[in-house]
Amino acid sequence: MKGPSLARAKGLVLLVEDDPALLLMTCYNLEQRGYRVETAEDGEAALLVLETARPDAVVLDWMLPGLSGLDVCRRIRANPALRDVPVLLLTARSAEQDAIRGLDTGADDYLMKPCSIDTLDARLRALLRRHQSSYDRLSFADITLDPETHRVERAGRMLSLGPTEYRLLDLLIRNPRKVFSRENLLRRIWGQNIHVEIRTIDVHIRRLRKAINGPGEVDLVRTVRAAGYALDDGPTTDGG
Known part of the structure; x- marks a missing residue:
């Protein structure tokens, strides 16, 4: 599933969320902030998107049907063409050990749901700045x-x-x-x-x-x- 095409500003984000209403709302708000957005409602769909598009960042729900967000993150990190793509995990889990587990799996950041679009935007901008610096000499x-x-x-x-x-x-x-x-x-x-x-x-x-x-x-x-x-x-x- 693909979001409307906007002029490239902040980057292309793959948004993976199994709640259709939350997916639609988050996609809309990110596009309003200047991102281009590709969307997927489960882990398998996300991997299909990644076969044809290399996003600048992935916003990934932990609790997905079938293939979990952690599994998708592992697949991203195991793929030489994708392993440098920043991954932001979104989850309702609140335990510290869950956060550590997510980061140890390869996620770059971890954000609790529900979160404001301002917070998500700020975390994404920080990830993208760090990623862009990876191209410096x-x-x-x-x-x-x-x-x-x-x-x-x-x-x-x-x-x-x-x-x-x-x-x-x-x-x-x-x-x-x-x-x-x-x-x-x-x-x-x-x-x-x-x-x-x-x-x-x-x-x-x-x-x-x-x-x-x-x-x-x-x-x-x-x-x-x-x-x-x-x-x-x-x-x-x-x-x-």
């Missing part, structure tokens, strides 16, 4: 990464990275000096439902090191024993 030490062109350079020379090594560097350079466990890297790079051997991370880290570190250059990928990996310009020890 990134740098750490003498490495630069351009998310729009996928060009990576070190000290002015072009680097050649495989797709997985690029995704690893993109994650690490956005979180400099933060240590990621192997399990966290597997989940962030390959998705929640993909079965990959844990040592696969070590293989790709070695390939990343080989790609970015030239003769005489500082190894910027730090191995933290029994913990994981980080992008750091301090000393490294290869524990992996």
Whole structure:
């Protein structure tokens, strides 16, 4: 189901809600605020929309018939073409553990129902601002990464990275000096439902090191024993 087409202003939002009256009202109010809106009344319909449209954000009801909102969120995060799309969960659940569960599933934000359109708009604008910043040119030490062109350079020379090594560097350079466990890297790079051997991370880290570190250059990928990996310009020890 598709909302009326308006001039692109704030972005395209996929709204997933099984209450027809609430779906219609929220869609109308979001369009009045300058969004374009695609709608779906259950999880399966939402996945069908996502096959043909890449929204700028997804507003997702938790309690959907059949495929739940959490299941849809997991599918989004497991899809390499969609995993960076911001997801805002809407739910009547009030327990703190439910909020944690939703965020751990991959949601970017969590909003209790009923909520005002002003609050929903403000949360969406914040998500979209953070998402837009993901296209800014990134740098750490003498490495630069351009998310729009996928060009990576070190000290002015072009680097050649495989797709997985690029995704690893993109994650690490956005979180400099933060240590990621192997399990966290597997989940962030390959998705929640993909079965990959844990040592696969070590293989790709070695390939990343080989790609970015030239003769005489500082190894910027730090191995933290029994913990994981980080992008750091301090000393490294290869524990992996």
